[in-house]
Amino acid sequence: MNRDTPHILLINPWIHDFAAYDFWAKPMGLLTIAGLLRAHGVTVSYIDCLNRFHPRSAKSDPLARYGRGPYLKTRLSKPEGLQDVTRHYSRYGIKPHWLKADLLKLTQPDLVLVTSLMTYWYPGVQETIENIRSVFPQTPIVLGGIYARLCHNHARNHSGADHVAVEPAENNLFPLVQKFTGFSASLAFDPADLDSYPYPALDLQTTINYVPLLTTRGCPFDCAYCASRFLEPQRRLRSPESVIEEIKFWHRNYSISDFVLYDDAFLVDAARHAIPILEGICSSDLKVRFHTPNALHIRGINATTARLMYRAGFSTLRLGLETAEFDHRQDLDQKVSEKEFKRAVDCLIKTGFNKDQVGAYLLVGLPDQKISAVEQSIITVIDSDIKPVPAYYTPIPHTALWTKAVAASRYDITDDPVFTNNAIMPCSKAPFSWEMLTRLKESAENSIR
Numbered sequence: 001m002n003r004d005t006p007h008i009l010l011i012n013p014w015i016h017d018f019a020a021y022d023f024w025a026k027p028m029g030l031l032t033i034a035g036l037l038r039a040h041g042v043t044v045s046y047i048d049c050l051n052r053f054h055p056r057s058a059k060s061d062p063l064a065r066y067g068r069g070p071y072l073k074t075r076l077s078k079p080e081g082l083q084d085v086t087r088h089y090s091r092y093g094i095k096p097h098w099l100k101a102d103l104l105k106l107t108q109p110d111l112v113l114v115t116s117l118m119t120y121w122y123p124g125v126q127e128t129i130e131n132i133r134s135v136f137p138q139t140p141i142v143l144g145g146i147y148a149r150l151c152h153n154h155a156r157n158h159s160g161a162d163h164v165a166v167e168p169a170e171n172n173l174f175p176l177v178q179k180f181t182g183f184s185a186s187l188a189f190d191p192a193d194l195d196s197y198p199y200p201a202l203d204l205q206t207t208i209n210y211v212p213l214l215t216t217r218g219c220p221f222d223c224a225y226c227a228s229r230f231l232e233p234q235r236r237l238r239s240p241e242s243v244i245e246e247i248k249f250w251h252r253n254y255s256i257s258d259f260v261l262y263d264d265a266f267l268v269d270a271a272r273h274a275i276p277i278l279e280g281i282c283s284s285d286l287k288v289r290f291h292t293p294n295a296l297h298i299r300g301i302n303a304t305t306a307r308l309m310y311r312a313g314f315s316t317l318r319l320g321l322e323t324a325e326f327d328h329r330q331d332l333d334q335k336v337s338e339k340e341f342k343r344a345v346d347c348l349i350k351t352g353f354n355k356d357q358v359g360a361y362l363l364v365g366l367p368d369q370k371i372s373a374v375e376q377s378i379i380t381v382i383d384s385d386i387k388p389v390p391a392y393y394t395p396i397p398h399t400a401l402w403t404k405a406v407a408a409s410r411y412d413i414t415d416d417p418v419f420t421n422n423a424i425m426p427c428s429k430a431p432f433s434w435e436m437l438t439r440l441k442e443s444a445e446n447s448i449r
């Protein structure tokens, strides 16, 4: 190992939750940082506590279900205040002694960077940091990611990290590296120009079973329940050419067939962005599939985009519908009307997509939301001949709906992010019950049989 340059260890932490499943979840930000560090000559190691293909875990087919699958889980005691929840609470990810053994195999790093995602998963972040600290007590640990940015003060007080990043990583990455390691580098990329970034360092993973793609950052909308505007205030686009080159790179060099779009707004301004990308994929004749778990903008779906997505190999489509109460959604968002929804579904079905491929997300558990309204939305979606996909509402600080969520919640969600867990529907007052949740789930699932 070249000791002229620092050795930086990047870690994707455990999840502590009532339920978790790998629905195409990769730590894209952390792997992008790894790519940037490597491109500047830094020695990088990577440990993924959520690695489903860890050498010590039971063998599973990385390509089954297009790359999705269950995490290993270990039962934990429930967090204080949630003991009455009639669900098991678990650590999702590799066993702690596997993590320790993997850490001990490494040369002591000069710096550890840990990422974070959902705010209520912070107990998993804490436990990860404790484990790193027990092996490398002298090494500074920096925490970044979504929890670190949305609940900055909580993370500073409770995560156990030496430093908690408040900005998007790439803005302050090299000053941070210099502060903690003394290493300085002249920038070989332009933080404002996404085309100048290296590809995320997916090759650091044990297995590349699919490739997450970000072709844009940010979203022009500002929905009341979403933190996209807070986290990425500006919308930025990669050039269509660079996106097509990246897809070809992973397909040709790593035989990857499944690509997962992480964009918040892929279809917005489609003539300038999505259409040239889709046309480029179609004309390159690649045998690939695309999945959109982050939802597509319904308004951007028309005969042209539907046809191109179908020809390009889009396979799993999720639409950001959120509610079918079209006349009562103005406090939530302005992103789709009933006519636009019906027209979009019509285009998709006429193009050849079937109802197993197309699902519409419906928010469940919004403050003051009646369950009858959710049930009605489920029926509307089923009547449109696609499948409803319940998405349980998470109250998020820095969003317009936060104040209402705080007022509506059965818990003090300002005190501890663990109470914002969407599995417990924290903003539903009576008649919340697990039976009611099960009934909703079943009515959505029955629609696809």
Ligand code: SF4
Pocket (backbone or CB within 6 Å): 219, 220, 221, 222, 223, 226, 227, 228, 229, 264, 265, 320, 333, 335
């Ligand atoms: S919910 Fe979707 S459309 Fe609304 S702000 Fe978030 S990313 Fe944009």
